Amino acid sequence: MDIKAANRNGNTILSVNGRIDTLTAPELEQAINMEIGRENKKILLDFSGVSYISSGGLRVLLATAKKLKNPGDKFGICSLQPDVLKVFRLAGFTSIFSIYQSEGEALATW
Amino acid sequence: MPPGDGQPDSLTWQPVPGAPGAALYPLIRKIDAISSNSYILSTPDVIILIDPGGLPEQAEHLVRVIGTCRAENDRPLFVFLTHAHTDHFVGIQADPAFAHSDTAVFAVQQGGACALESGDTTVTLSDLMQAPFFPMKVGLHLFSQERPDLCSEDMSFPNGARITITRDQTGPAGLPCERIEFGQGPALVIYYTPGHSPDSICLQIGELLFTGDLLFAASPGIAGLTGWSQETLIHSLGAVETLIAKGGIRLVYSGHGRVIPAADALRMLSAVRADARGLANIAEMEPNRAARTAAFAGDCMEQVNELFTIMSGRLQYVSFILDELGESGIADQSSTLIRGDMIDELLEAFHNFAEEQRHGQDIPIHLVLKAGQVIAKLERTFNRAELTTIIDPSLVRRAGRLLSDYTTMLRGFTPPSECSDCDLIPLIEAVVTGLSVPPFSDEEVLSSADDDTAFSRILLARIGTPPLLADVEATVLAEGDSLHACIDREHFTDLLTYILEDLVGTGADKVEIRTRQTGRNAVVTVAGNVLSPATLHERRTWRFLRGLAERAGGTLAVHEHDGIQRFEFTAIAV
Numbered sequence: 047m048d049i050k051a052a053n054r055n056g057n058t059i060l061s062v063n064g065r066i067d068t069l070t071a072p073e074l075e076q077a078i079n080m081e082i083g084r085e086n087k088k089i090l091l092d093f094s095g096v097s098y099i100s101s102g103g104l105r106v107l108l109a110t111a112k113k114l115k116n117p118g119d120k121f122g123i124c125s126l127q128p129d130v131l132k133v134f135r136l137a138g139f140t141s142i143f144s145i146y147q148s149e150g151e152a153l154a155t156w
Numbered sequence: 157m158p159p160g161d162g163q164p165d166s167l168t169w170q171p172v173p174g175a176p177g178a179a180l181y182p183l184i185r186k187i188d189a190i191s192s193n194s195y196i197l198s199t200p201d202v203i204i205l206i207d208p209g210g211l212p213e214q215a216e217h218l219v220r221v222i223g224t225c226r227a228e229n230d231r232p233l234f235v236f237l238t239h240a241h242t243d244h245f246v247g248i249q250a251d252p253a254f255a256h257s258d259t260a261v262f263a264v265q266q267g268g269a270c271a272l273e274s275g276d277t278t279v280t281l282s283d284l285m286q287a288p289f290f291p292m293k294v295g296l297h298l299f300s301q302e303r304p305d306l307c308s309e310d311m312s313f314p315n316g317a318r319i320t321i322t323r324d325q326t327g328p329a330g331l332p333c334e335r336i337e338f339g340q341g342p343a344l345v346i347y348y349t350p351g352h353s354p355d356s357i358c359l360q361i362g363e364l365l366f367t368g369d370l371l372f373a374a375s376p377g378i379a380g381l382t383g384w385s386q387e388t389l390i391h392s393l394g395a396v397e398t399l400i401a402k403g404g405i406r407l408v409y410s411g412h413g414r415v416i417p418a419a420d421a422l423r424m425l426s427a428v429r430a431d432a433r434g435l436a437n438i439a440e441m442e443p444n445r446a447a448r449t450a451a452f453a454g455d456c457m458e459q460v461n462e463l464f465t466i467m468s469g470r471l472q473y474v475s476f477i478l479d480e481l482g483e484s485g486i487a488d489q490s491s492t493l494i495r496g497d498m499i500d501e502l503l504e505a506f507h508n509f510a511e512e513q514r515h516g517q518d519i520p521i522h523l524v525l526k527a528g529q530v531i532a533k534l535e536r537t538f539n540r541a542e543l544t545t546i547i548d549p550s551l552v553r554r555a556g557r558l559l560s561d562y563t564t565m566l567r568g569f570t571p572p573s574e575c576s577d578c579d580l581i582p583l584i585e586a587v588v589t590g591l592s593v594p595p596f597s598d599e600e601v602l603s604s605a606d607d608d609t610a611f612s613r614i615l616l617a618r619i620g621t622p623p624l625l626a627d628v629e630a631t632v633l634a635e636g637d638s639l640h641a642c643i644d645r646e647h648f649t650d651l652l653t654y655i656l657e658d659l660v661g662t663g664a665d666k667v668e669i670r671t672r673q674t675g676r677n678a679v680v681t682v683a684g685n686v687l688s689p690a691t692l693h694e695r696r697t698w699r700f701l702r703g704l705a706e707r708a709g710g711t712l713a714v715h716e717h718d719g720i721q722r723f724e725f726t727a728i729a730v
Contacts, residue, residue: 067507068500100504101468101496108476128686129697132661133462137469138622142476 049077057120057153058086063095066103075106087119090152094125099133111143124152165415172197173406175342175362181221183214184414189285189525192244192411194218197361198225201339202317205235205260206359206366207411210243210287212250219254232317233260234296238368238411239356240268240280242287249289258314261295265348268355269294278382279353284443286519298334298357299348329398349396351389353381358396363406370396371410371424374431376566377525380441386432393429397422438568441521449565450520453527454510455700456562460534461503463555468496470547474620486612490546490620495537506530528566531559545613546620554650573644575709577730580639580671580678585632587652588669591624624657629666639671641678641727647708651701652682655723658697659684664721678729683722
């Protein structure tokens with residue numbers, strides 16, 4: 047898995063590429079925590095390159111949602127591939143954090 | 157090389173109980189279909205290698221150990237095969253000097269010996285395992301029909317070995333046996349135990365019994381291998397059980413996996429025999445069936461992966477919401493129902509194995525057996541009854557059915573499909589209604605407020621089972637009042653649910669189900685708007701759904717056009 051970070055107008059975009067599984071979920075968690083540690087609390091995950099997420103990966107996202115729930119914080123995920131979007135929707139995660147069709151759509155509302 | 161798995165008694169010399177002067181060097185591997193365990197026995201008269209295994213590096217290790225033994229005290233060498241399946245011997249062929257010279261005398265039951273000598277690729281499973289081998293000379297044919305009963309025969313071999321072999325057609329526990337004396341030291345007793353294969357034998361020295369694949373012979377995917385016989389297997393299992401029960405055997409060394417104390421082996425033999433009794437008329441696991449089962453395994457595991465991730469995610473979601481509501485006590489109850497970490501590991505192990513196969517040798521039977529192993533473990537990790545009190549019972553039921561359909565197919569049976577006349581319209585309406593209403597009504601929530609247990613149960617279910625179609629505009633448009641077709645109700649219900657989940661899961665907020673009769677066909681079309689652009693590649697879900705449609709008694713076509721995805725199920729109208 048590969049994670050690239052970018053900052054756009056105070057928003058942190060983490061572009062994730064690859065499978066989020068038992069082995070790689072901790073890497074994602076570390077990357078997110080590093081940004082939160084730097085006080086970057088508007089985090090958008092670009093999942094256009096994510097083909098699979100395991101329950102361990104879902105756990106990381108819920109933990110992030112718990113950390114980013116203060117006023118002013120933002121947490122969302124954009125550009126999900128159909129199979130990953132399906133897991134999110136059917137697991138109920140779309141009611142916990144925002145899902146966007148694209149990075150542009152997310153940043154326009156933040 | 158992958159010889160041991162940390163068992164304390166693997167890869168070390170140890171005395172053989174009940175056989176003074178004999179020592180055993182076991183090489184015990186984790187269980188797989190690629191290579192068996194191997195055992196070297198050393199007595200003052202002879203060195204005996206039982207099952208060299210399927211890997212060249214394993215054989216290389218054994219040859220090295222044997223070399224050291226012979227350097228200390230040169231003695232004749234025999235290689236006994238518990239049966240002539242490639243995973244038990246083919247590794248040794250990488251050492252031609254060993255495999256094809258007269259250094260070692262190979263000893264195999266007569267049927268297996270003939271298969272090895274003629275290069276038979278069916279009996280040896282060489283075709284199925286895609287493990288080619290060179291025909292080889294077998295110096296000692298065990299249970300040869302030419303050997304008279306109860307008469308001792310002296311034999312000598314080019315490597316200098318001299319043995320005395322005595323046949324007893326009605327040996328202990330009614331098992332035909334041959335006693336082989338190599339000199340003054342302990343003798344080896346061979347029992348003829350067909351069933352797993354026609355040439356299977358067990359070997360006893362002192363208080364140790366080597367059983368080859370007898371204990372796996374009723375396992376899914378193993379039962380039904382070419383040459384497998386239910387009747388002879390049941391007899392062999394019973395006879396070996398009697399043999400062990402008579403006493404004198406302390407430990408059982410299996411062809412795969414760990415060493416088993418005699419008492420445990422007795423229980424296992426009895427359980428395997430019970431399993432074997434239920435395996436009448438199973439299909440043979442030959443290369444074509446292995447390829448079909450492997451294709452099903454791939455699709456099935458993909459879907460199992462998705463269902464388990466969704467179920468695990470749903471429980472995490474429930475726990476998260478309850479935490480937010482300050483109900484962390486109830487949250488803890490729900491989060492323990494699925495071992496997400498263990499399931500992730502299992503599914504990942506299968507994914508990695510499948511990827512290795514895809515990029516490597518791609519041997520269907522290996523994938524088939526690996527899927528069987530993972531599915532058996534998954535079956536043990538989730539508690540269906542408790543899960544259905546929280547999350548959508550349809551998810552749990554479908555996951556369970558997938559696991560059992562695969563196991564059924566792996567065992568050599570056809571997954572049950574009971575097609576009968578069914579009116580599709582009320583069935584579709586019932587499915588849609590079931591997916592549109594919450595498991596408990598608002599009134600039920602209110603009336604449970606005074607009962608803590610009932611309230612937490614209802615709260616968990618309300619959070620854990622949000623109706624799939626709650627925020628979706630779902631319409632059923634039926635042509636006429638009824639539409640009868642010949643289908644399997646349960647599989648059709650699953651199919652429709654999977655399709656609706658796929659549409660809603662990938663973004664549809666409008667779903668339309670139309671039924672119509674076209675000629676002799678009943679056609680059900682499920683269409684929904686999809687957010688994502690047209691998928692360039694066929695999604696694996698669709699391949700799985702087409703297989704499911706067949707089990708439901710029809711066919712399925714998938715189209716995508718102008719942002720609308722359409723699934724069309726066709727069955728014979730009645």
